[in-house]
Amino acid sequence: MLLGRLRQYGVSRIYGVPGDYNLEFLDLIERTPDIRFIGTCNELNAAYAADGDARLSGVGAVLVTYGVGDLSALSAVAGACAEGVPLVVISGMPPLHAVQSRALVHHTLADGDYDNVMTCYRQFTAASTRLHPASATMETDRVLNAMQVARRPVYIQFPSDICFAEVDAPPPVLASQASDPALLARAVECLTQRLARAKRPVVLIDAMVRQYGLGAEVLRFCERYAIPYAALSTGRTLVAESGPLWLGQYGGMASAPEVAAYVHASDCVIGLGVRFVDSTSGYFSQHILPGAMVDVQPFSLTSNGENIQGITAANLLDAMVRRQGEQPPTTRLQQQVVSGSPALSSPAGEEWGQAAFWRAVEPFLRAGDVVLADNGSSMVAMLHAHLPEQCSLLVQPVWAAIGYSLPAALGACLATPRRRHVLFIGDGSFQMTAQELSSLLRHQCNIVVFLINNGGYTIERMILGPQAAYNDIADWDYAALPAALGKGPAPLSLRVGNAKELDAALTRVAGHEGLAFVEVGFTPMDAPAGMAAMGQAVRHYDYGFGTPDAP
Template sequence: MRMQIGTFLARRLKEAGVRHVFGVPGDFNLSFLEQIHDARGIEFVGNCNELNAAYAADGYARTSGLAAFVTTFGVGDLAAIGGIAGAYAENVPVVHITGAPPLHAVNSGALVHHTLVDGDYENIGRCMSEFTVAQARITPANAAYEIDRVLRSCWLERRPVHLQLPSDVTHIVVEVPDAPLLLADPASDPRQLRVAVQRIVEALDAARAPVLLVDADADRFGVTDLIVKIAEKCAIPCASLMPAKGAIDETCSHYIGSYAGAASAASVRHVVENTDCLIGVGLRFTDSSTALFSQRINMESFIDLRRHDLSIGTTQMPGVTLRDVLAGVHESAKSNSRPLAGELSAPANLTDPAPVSDDAPLTHATLWPRVRRFLQPGDVIVGEAGTAHAGLVSMSLPAGASYIAAPTWGAVGFSLPALFGSHVGASSRRHLLFIGDGSFQFTAQELSSILRRGLKPVIFLLNNGGYTIERMILGENSAYNDVDNWRYTDLARAFDRHDRSLSIEVRTVGELDVALGRAESADCLVFVELNLPKMDAPALLKQFACHLANFDYGECGPRNSAPDLTQGAKAPAHRAHGERVGA
């Protein structure tokens, strides 16, 4: 088969399940965008800037599979690199396509715009290579091979890849394969798989209290169904690290909640840390998922299942894939009817606070139980890093709900464009966003993209006058943690001349109840501004911020430092909210 290079790339993206390509037009990518425009079954979706496009692709991949976005060379690439790095950190499969200068300019070292005008056309690729698992500059000679190689690498590793598509080769006709792109995990070594499954099953049979613990890769590699089946067949409690929030159906009878080391519920922590057989799926013990490395795991009884290999205690076993191993364990393990302890039959949930009057000021204690009742089965819930994330991970989710966050990378402003991307790909599902005012100001313009496509999410903006998580760590009253107090409820109308939105400002508990009722019945985008006290926050955030400050700054840091006696006894300039010095 003979086909134009850009058309072939569009075809391969469609075969990989991509139905929408995000991005920003630029002169070097316009020829490819024309080919996307002409292709059936795939659509270009414009963003307000390249960083938002990267975040939107990340959100799209969370609910729709592999994602793609397009920038122009140099300025566009570097504007997007933070989003690409975030997708790498969070294990999200994103294809980054950059319209590069024409191949004749590259080969001659011409001093063209969007470059550093030094003739070096390798510097952008070097930057991208740090945050992608495969890269290529497409030429007529390598197009058919490299496009397939890079896309397969994206799928295999569930991480970003980078393709440079020179503007003068997109319409060059080359020979390409007739067969569709095959995206499949490599086959496991039969003997290694048989031995691995046998050893895991033997460990389960011998265990008194086995436990399953999953991380985000369980969702990325599509094995949550097998994990639930194993938990049910073998009567094994199942917990998740916080990056895997929502990966396991939290209404499942064997799901016991989130494990986060010392920040876990006491019952969950007891089960995970006292097991005699812990089976981990894709675990990464990061500072944010373990309350600053406070996990207590018995490595001798730890079975660590990874995407393409595993370890049982100190024994390493390469050549086996995650799905093959879990499928083998599910098939071979003995059924068990051991009852779960009563207190572990369901994850902990928020309890309703004491009754308050309708005119009581809104607080986090009154907000989150009402949010939990507002959630519906099948919702896609997007939480921004900080206050919103701390509130959301502290509650159980309804059946079939998905949760999108970036707790590992922790980029401020990620969630609004991620909501846009997910909503474009999964438009039939209700989408909810919880985002702080400081984070919203990073990427606020993507609200216009949501309105332009007529999407109808419910957006909750937590307005506490700045960066509350930072204030909890340091600088409670410092101006660097303040942001300007926009007229947030005016923005949806300013961004959309068709008035396809409902904006509500909430200051009291009664106003919140009314707003939730209106949001429930509205057939448009709903924007709810929640006015909260500056230093109010979910309990989990307060606890984490205190420990993080000590981790970051040490005993002699500005929160805990003793007075400088050479300058006279003075109290430290900054203290944690509600804490004494040295706490």
């Protein structure tokens, strides 16, 4: 029944690790058409992979074994909760008779407590349950509906001895997400009045647009009303990043100057799910004019102190577009549109370093690519890059777990196998989850991996301890790893240490099918533009001004 429900919600892959409490469930997966089990090297990576899959396919699923598997995956599940990614986490747990008798079994604390793991997961999920044959259908539908509404992870414990228990499974009753007509009309009137008075409106896009699949609706709304739009780092590539209405990325004073100037002078800032987190707002340097914010969340609108519940953002955007009809957008708004920064170009004879590298790889990216960048210099660079049409950028700025992007790339590759995938990851991040490179090889994923080798945690050096030993890591032979982690013909693996070598490497990998691995070497304090300023902002916020001097 559970697998059937997952198929109805669009799940076709379940990531995980076999364990003695989930083996019968794995047998069920093998007997179920249209669902594949994707084994990973550990449960943390499985949940990261499901996260990457869900960001492109709509929903991800993870299978773990009780206790050790649950807690191994929990950090990634918490990240999905923070970033608004719908996951179904299924835990094969000890049999019901062991739970009921409080038996002292392995993978527990051997104290008879079978509620402690559930308690942990309740902090990071929209709903959780332990299945029992008498209530399995009702509980499964309740939990999956919660995931659908909240667009966040849910958790299901599946006792090992009930996998093959037969239960009635009538068609599911999906949770309604319709708006109250009167409240929707009030919200439309409120937003219409704000726009009528506005001289300089702007739309800010955040992760809610991905969570609820609103990209097309947002673009129609902005085009119909000729409103410029910008995206927070969590909202990049969710709406077309071209055309006269696209301003660029907004992150407070960390934005391009013209983007920050436009947003900060706006008298009507329509925030779509906006959360001003430190890492997405230039460390709280957003300067929104008093009273300018119109806060549109998934199920509410707040403006000038009035809060309207009982609506959905999707219904609101659709109603606003229909209200405007086919009227041409006002010239007044069109004349105030500004464009983002011009694309970077590499000056002739530029000295080798990260600045030269990022300028060279930006034109290497092509329309339709899925680009992943790990926390650190890779994410900083990609968030300031101009990405081609129809690219998808997968980053994790809020939870900001290093190592996220490599296993997430596995999920992304399996969710969209016909697209090219490009991963940028630092050496410190890579060492956290490097095992999953073997899974990318195993599944013959079409991906180019750029390993940024700068001898340790450069982003931490920018905050504190530029020469400190605690920011050093072991020096791996990174370019040798692809051959060691997979059998068969050795994958394309290259080392780059200067501009000439980079040009040759980009030419070789441009037309390569399968996995290509490029290790790119830099000095420890070499970093993309803006990273030193970010490090200083983090240092001051986290430690105050009485710390030792940093760069």
